[in-house]
Amino acid sequence: MSTRFAQNGARCGWPQAVLFDLDGTLIDSVPDLAAAVNEVLAAEGREPLPREDVRAMVGHGVRKLVERAFAARRMPLDGEALDRMTGRMMTAYGNRLTADTTLLPGAEALLAAYARVGVKIGVVTNKPEAFAREILDHFGLGPSVDVVVGGDSGPARKPAPDMLRHAMEEIGLGADRAVMVGDSAADIDAARAVPMASIAVRGGYTTVPVDELGADIVIDKLGGVPQAIERLKEPA
Numbered sequence: 001m002s003t004r005f006a007q008n009g010a011r012c013g014w015p016q017a018v019l020f021d022l023d024g025t026l027i028d029s030v031p032d033l034a035a036a037v038n039e040v041l042a043a044e045g046r047e048p049l050p051r052e053d054v055r056a057m058v059g060h061g062v063r064k065l066v067e068r069a070f071a072a073r074r075m076p077l078d079g080e081a082l083d084r085m086t087g088r089m090m091t092a093y094g095n096r097l098t099a100d101t102t103l104l105p106g107a108e109a110l111l112a113a114y115a116r117v118g119v120k121i122g123v124v125t126n127k128p129e130a131f132a133r134e135i136l137d138h139f140g141l142g143p144s145v146d147v148v149v150g151g152d153s154g155p156a157r158k159p160a161p162d163m164l165r166h167a168m169e170e171i172g173l174g175a176d177r178a179v180m181v182g183d184s185a186a187d188i189d190a191a192r193a194v195p196m197a198s199i200a201v202r203g204g205y206t207t208v209p210v211d212e213l214g215a216d217i218v219i220d221k222l223g224g225v226p227q228a229i230e231r232l233k234e235p236a
């Protein structure tokens with residue numbers, strides 16, 4: 001992070017806030033998402049999906065994941081049937097939010113470092129807010145995070161800009177004071193629509209090649225965020 005922060009701890013300068021996507025950016029949740037969706041598929045007599053397939057289905061919320069999973073097992077769902085299966089998925093996944101989910105390397109240190117110097121931290125995820133909070137608390141990240149906006153918090157989900165704007169309203173700063181860090185098109189498209197600076201981290205759940213997402217900077221690892229932010233120009 002900026003030496004300006006490191007040296008004097010002041011809350012001036014840029015950025016004053018960093019917004020993080022959750023799944024594929026701070027955590028690897030696919031093992032639990034896959035186990036839960038396979039439980040719901042099994043109850044309908046459907047074959048399980050490999051984790052790699054589920055990985056490509058994450059990022060647009062629980063309902064979208066259920067829709068994609070059933071479509072992949074030749075059982076397209078919509079309307080009430082999709083509502084019902086989404087309800088089952090909420091129960092199945094809610095029962096194992098952190099059974100096999102892991103923090104991605106560098107997540108803990110990064111959030112703690114920003115929190116220490118007074119940079120506001122937001123988590124902006126398409127997964128339900130309560131699930132996100134439970135996961136963050138499980139990994140001890142809750143106290144470092146100033147605002148959590150989930151797919152059911154009210155604002156339209158990413159790739160719409162609304163959740164990012166809402167997070168900045170809660171934080172009390174303009175979008176030009178923040179950077180969005182994410183793994184997929186939903187995150188980077190949302191940031192561009194705000195508009196807000198963005199960093200894409202490789203290795204997440206994107207189906208679009210990371211270099212084609214249109215982020216201001218692409219980095220290999222979460223630990224590279226502070227250096228990437230140094231390279232981003234502070235908005236006028």
Ligand SMILES: O=C(O)COP(=O)(O)O
Pocket residue numbers: 021022023024058059060061062124125126127128
């Ligand atoms: O699709 C989801 O449930 C969440 O995905 P996100 O945390 O990457 O926004």
Ligand SMILES: [Mg+2]
Pocket residue numbers: 021022023024025059182183184204205
């Ligand atoms: Mg993600």
